[in-house]
Amino acid sequence: MAHAKNNFRFEDLLDKHHLKKTGARLRVLSMMHSKNTATSQPDLETLMSDIDRVTLYRILNVFEEKGIIHKVFDLNGTANYAICHADCAENHHHDEHLHFNCTACKNVYCLNDLNMPRLTVPSGFRADAFTIYASGLCPKCNKKSDKAN
Numbered sequence: 714m715a716h717a718k719n720n721f722r723f724e725d726l727l728d729k730h731h732l733k734k735t736g737a738r739l740r741v742l743s744m745m746h747s748k749n750t751a752t753s754q755p756d757l758e759t760l761m762s763d764i765d766r767v768t769l770y771r772i773l774n775v776f777e778e779k780g781i782i783h784k785v786f787d788l789n790g791t792a793n794y795a796i797c798h799a800d801c802a803e804n805h806h807h808d809e810h811l812h813f814n815c816t817a818c819k820n821v822y823c824l825n826d827l828n829m830p831r832l833t834v835p836s837g838f839r840a841d842a843f844t845i846y847a848s849g850l851c852p853k854c855n856k857k858s859d860k861a862n
């Protein structure tokens with residue numbers, strides 16, 4: 714029961730969004746929380762092969778809709794999912810942090826600790842979400858390329 718404390722937090726999160734606390738939902742949350750990169754659905758399928766694809770698909774959809782996770786795209790255009798850190802709400806995401814696409818390992822990082830300017834759109838537009846991307850080398854791959862030179 715080493716993870717009891719963590720599970721409790723995830724249960725609170727599901728409560729807050731009026732979602733039933735199923736084992737599969739809790740596992741998806743704790744898996745995504747334990748990673749420092751966004752994760753694609755195929756990767757999640759591999760990591761949690763006992764959860765069937767349809768269930769996983771539904772979990773990701775409802776989490777995204779509720780403002781628990783957000784979608785980001787990697788350089789191949791594959792959707793990846795990451796836990797929301799900002800004050801996201803149902804159908805309204807505020808993940809205005811930088812998404813860093815590493816061109817070497819293809820991982821997508823949510824960089825939450827940067828001070829991003831508050832973004833607005835011209836009048837007449839209604840933005841439901843902002844996604845800001847950068848690409849280059851993540852610290853791990855950057856180190857490797859230093860050694861190679």
Ligand SMILES: [Zn+2]
Pocket residue numbers: 780781782783797798801805806807808
């Ligand atoms: Zn969000």
Ligand SMILES: [Zn+2]
Pocket residue numbers: 815816817818819820850851852853854855
């Ligand atoms: Zn990398």
Ligand SMILES: [Zn+2]
Pocket residue numbers: 783785795808810812822823824
């Ligand atoms: Zn993010």
